[in-house]
Amino acid sequence: MSPYKDRLLFNGETARLDQVPVTDMTDFRETVLMTTEGGGRLLSLFGVPAANAKTVRLYAVLSAADSGGYALLATDVVDQYPALTPECAQANLFEREIAEQWGVVPEGHPWLKPVRYHRAYRGKTDAWGRRAADPIEPCVTNYFNVEGEEVHEVAVGPVHAGIIEPGHFRFQCNGENVMHLEISLGYQHRGIERALSGGPNARTVHFMETLAGDTTVGHTIAYCQAVESLAGCGVSVRAEEMRGVALELERLANHTGDLGALAGDVGYLPTASFCGRLRGDWLNMTALACGSRFGRGWVRPGGMGVDLDPVRCEEMIERSEKVFRDVKGAVELLWDTPSVMARFEETGTLTPALSESLGLVGLAARACGVRRDVRFEYPSGIFRFFNMPVATWHTGDVFARAYVRWEEVNHSVAFIRERLSSLSEGPARRELGPLAPNAVTVSLVEGWRGEICHTVITDSEGRIAAYKIVDPSFHNWLGLAMALRNQQISDFPLCNKSFNLSYCGHDL
Amino acid sequence: MTLFPIINFLLALVSAPLLLGVINKTKALFAGRRGQPVLQAYSDLWKLLHKGAVYSRTTTWVFRAGPVVGLACVLVAAALTPFGGAPALMGFSGDLLLLVYLFGVMRFFTVLAALDTGSAFEGMGASREVQFSALAEPAFLLGLAAVAHVTGSFSLSTMFPALDATDWSQAGPALLLVAAALFIVFLAENSRIPVDDPDTHLELTMIHEVMVLDHGGPDFAFILYGAALKLWVLGALLSGILLPVRTGFGVIDSAIAWAALVALAAAVGVVESSMARLRLLRVPRLLVGAVLLSGLAFVLLLR
Numbered sequence: 001m002s003p004y005k006d007r008l009l010f011n012g013e014t015a016r017l018d019q020v021p022v023t024d025m026t027d028f029r030e031t032v033l034m035t036t037e038g039g040g041r042l043l044s045l046f047g048v049p050a051a052n053a054k055t056v057r058l059y060a061v062l063s064a065a066d067s068g069g070y071a072l073l074a075t076d077v078v079d080q081y082p083a084l085t086p087e088c089a090q091a092n093l094f095e096r097e098i099a100e101q102w103g104v105v106p107e108g109h110p111w112l113k114p115v116r117y118h119r120a121y122r123g124k125t126d127a128w129g130r131r132a133a134d135p136i137e138p139c140v141t142n143y144f145n146v147e148g149e150e151v152h153e154v155a156v157g158p159v160h161a162g163i164i165e166p167g168h169f170r171f172q173c174n175g176e177n178v179m180h181l182e183i184s185l186g187y188q189h190r191g192i193e194r195a196l197s198g199g200p201n202a203r204t205v206h207f208m209e210t211l212a213g214d215t216t217v218g219h220t221i222a223y224c225q226a227v228e229s230l231a232g233c234g235v236s237v238r239a240e241e242m243r244g245v246a247l248e249l250e251r252l253a254n255h256t257g258d259l260g261a262l263a264g265d266v267g268y269l270p271t272a273s274f275c276g277r278l279r280g281d282w283l284n285m286t287a288l289a290c291g292s293r294f295g296r297g298w299v300r301p302g303g304m305g306v307d308l309d310p311v312r313c314e315e316m317i318e319r320s321e322k323v324f325r326d327v328k329g330a331v332e333l334l335w336d337t338p339s340v341m342a343r344f345e346e347t348g349t350l351t352p353a354l355s356e357s358l359g360l361v362g363l364a365a366r367a368c369g370v371r372r373d374v375r376f377e378y379p380s381g382i383f384r385f386f387n388m389p390v391a392t393w394h395t396g397d398v399f400a401r402a403y404v405r406w407e408e409v410n411h412s413v414a415f416i417r418e419r420l421s422s423l424s425e426g427p428a429r430r431e432l433g434p435l436a437p438n439a440v441t442v443s444l445v446e447g448w449r450g451e452i453c454h455t456v457i458t459d460s461e462g463r464i465a466a467y468k469i470v471d472p473s474f475h476n477w478l479g480l481a482m483a484l485r486n487q488q489i490s491d492f493p494l495c496n497k498s499f500n501l502s503y504c505g506h507d508l
Numbered sequence: 509m510t511l512f513p514i515i516n517f518l519l520a521l522v523s524a525p526l527l528l529g530v531i532n533k534t535k536a537l538f539a540g541r542r543g544q545p546v547l548q549a550y551s552d553l554w555k556l557l558h559k560g561a562v563y564s565r566t567t568t569w570v571f572r573a574g575p576v577v578g579l580a581c582v583l584v585a586a587a588l589t590p591f592g593g594a595p596a597l598m599g600f601s602g603d604l605l606l607l608v609y610l611f612g613v614m615r616f617f618t619v620l621a622a623l624d625t626g627s628a629f630e631g632m633g634a635s636r637e638v639q640f641s642a643l644a645e646p647a648f649l650l651g652l653a654a655v656a657h658v659t660g661s662f663s664l665s666t667m668f669p670a671l672d673a674t675d676w677s678q679a680g681p682a683l684l685l686v687a688a689a690l691f692i693v694f695l696a697e698n699s700r701i702p703v704d705d706p707d708t709h710l711e712l713t714m715i716h717e718v719m720v721l722d723h724g725g726p727d728f729a730f731i732l733y734g735a736a737l738k739l740w741v742l743g744a745l746l747s748g749i750l751l752p753v754r755t756g757f758g759v760i761d762s763a764i765a766w767a768a769l770v771a772l773a774a775a776v777g778v779v780e781s782s783m784a785r786l787r788l789l790r791v792p793r794l795l796v797g798a799v800l801l802s803g804l805a806f807v808l809l810l811r
Contacts, residue, residue, distance in 0.1 A: 152628065155628065161710060161711055263784075266784035267701045267702075267780070267785035268785075269535055269538060269539050269780065269781045273540065273541060337782075337783065342787065343784050343787055488788055489632070489712055490712055490788040491713075491787070491788075492712050493708075
């Protein structure tokens with residue numbers, strides 16, 4: 001019997017903090033392990049220090065398979081606890097994060113390394129016994145090492161040849177063959193979560209919009225959903241429809257850009273050059289709607305910062321048809337070109353079982369045939385009323401990740417057209433009242449990469465006491481590392497692009 | 509008549525970077541872009557020649573010798589290459605072997621310079637380059653040997669001018685096989701798609717470009733110019749086989765050969781615009797295919 005069955009919460013539902021069951025470590029572990037072994041997921045796992053900072057309360061956001069909701073569970077730890085990771089791979093990065101932030105050691109964690117290379121938020125020494133005066137240098141740490149005569153190590157980054165974000169990659173290779181890839185990030189750590197406590201204030205929404213620049217709309221909707229739930233503020237259907245449009249436009253721009261970049265990585269020029277331009281066309285549609293190509297200023301707590309008028313709706317529908325026609329022409333070339341398919345197929349393959357055990361989300365999971373989509377599993381906003389088909393493909397390779405993108409482009413275009421041609425009447429924005437004190441809410445949004453999970457806990461005065469953000473990249477980076485096993489090192493850029501994960505979304 | 513070898517050699521020196529411009533322009537056309545100017549390569553060379561060079565402290569004289577030796581080799585190769593029905597600037601019996609191995613020496617020094625940096629990327633690039641050229645070399649050599657057999661001469665300067673339409677009518681299939689093999693060698697040796705991608709910036713996938721990552725300024729200008737000349741030399745040989753037009757007027761023959769080179773560059777642009785790069789594992793198969801093609805041509809001629 002699981003202790004949370006009768007307390008199942010839904011996406012964007014607020015609970016009183018004292019309703020969250022606080023159990024001892026044994027029960028906590030058992031529940032987490034039971035849920036994940038049964039095909040459930042660990043959406044989030046994080047620590048919140050007690051007022052005296054002596055103990056840290058660990059919160060787990062758990063979702064049993066096909067339950068449509070989630071449960072919150074908490075336990076108190078002091079300096080160490082038996083790690084979950086050996087039995088539940090999904091907890092890996094979460095436990096490393098907890099160790100780094102709060103100096104709590106998950107004992108028996110097989111690969112306990114820092115995540116973002118910052119000082120512990122609590123205590124005199126951190127989980128690795130380093131004192132406040134000891135220097136912490138980014139990514140200077142132990143790496144998994146393969147030894148042997150013919151083995152060589154290739155280190156890539158943090159400075160890359162293209163205009164991309166910084167990250168460090170270590171390959172253990174035998175000739176061209178990659179035996180192991182270890183990814184080390186943290187260069188983009190800005191301390192966003194900590195900067196949010198005490199809010200919401202005028203800066204909060206801007207933190208959300210710049211948290212991961214290419215997922216501006218996704219993260220901002222997640223934030224708005226959370227504070228609206230905490231404030232008990234209902235959003236008009238019109239605003240929810242526009243949010244849906246904004247979210248899908250973001251998906252379209254990124255998917256189109258990625259399909260072009262995938263073509264570019266195999267040196268296939270036609271699709272690469274056309275998709276580069278077409279991505280801009282989608283972004284310009286967002287700009288037409290709200291004045292910002294990335295949708296900044298569009299989504300606001302209580303609704304939408306900018307309303308749409310019928311003239312602009314018309315123009316957006318018109319443009320979407322034209323752009324979609326071009327995207328179709330450019331992308332379908334990929335599937336018809338044998339030399340491209342030879343590169344895409346059977347490159348960077350992940351199995352559904354691995355995807356499930358690592359807790360992959362978003363299109364990386366869907367490309368393994370796993371029906372993992374917040375819009376389907378935990379619908380909120382407009383997706384409660386309009387069903388988005390879940391695009392999956394079963395091969396788990398680069399082709400699958402490309403093809404799922406293409407399927408989603410089709411679905412998103414249809415969705416946008418439908419919404420824009422029949423926007424409901426209503427206010428674009430409603431006033432957001434004060435947040436409920438001592439409450440907690442979990443807000444999930446299917447960003448273009450995958451599941452975005454924001455957990456907000458308020459204090460006794462209704463201010464943000466703890467804000468936990470989980471970007472889809474946080475789950476998926478390990479998926480990329482695993483996809484590279486026994487691949488050619490020359491295929492890394494292609495595999496990397498097929499995931500196209502966020503560095504700053506991970507580093508926060 | 510004696511002026512033509514000198515004029516052709518000078519023409520090669522001056523117009524080699526233009527071929528890169530033609531390739532890029534063709535690719536831009538296919539992509540619906542305006543593209544960089546046709547003369548961009550000249551501006552790049554000019555810019556690089558006016559820069560200083562930065563040398564890593566771990567490198568030795570080998571690193572600095574790489575670009576110089578490479579350029580010297582390719583200059584000699586250009587002097588050995590006949591063009592448009594005229595003999596080359598210099599030639600002797602057996603110079604086709606020298607031509608093949610001049611490229612070998614050029615590669616050897618580029619690889620040494622790459623290894624000298626101690627960088628993992630450059631090591632990988634060097635290993636790939638050596639592996640692939642070990643397969644491209646026999647295809648090249650066998651192809652030239654087949655042409656030598658057709659014309660009964662063992663010097664580039666006499667065999668290429670001797671090629672004409674009657675050879676095509678008598679040994680057409682063999683020459684076509686040689687041309688096909690040499691086209692693959694041409695793409696591989698000049699690091700073009702489907703073997704290498706000259707436009708990529710991704711160190712992990714590059715072959716030739718990654719070996720020269722650490723070179724800058726005039727050294728890099730030498731490398732770029734050397735690569736352009738190499739494109740010219742191999743292109744001149746290939747178009748010399750494919751289009752042995754002999755009008756009897758040296759000027760017209762040269763002009764036709766030059767047009768053929770430009771067309772070849774455009775063809776490279778078309779190939780690059782219409783297919784993706786091969787997976788690195790599959791590249792040897794393509795090159796072995798080229799060896800088989802020129803081998804087959806040779807066997808056909810021995811019959």
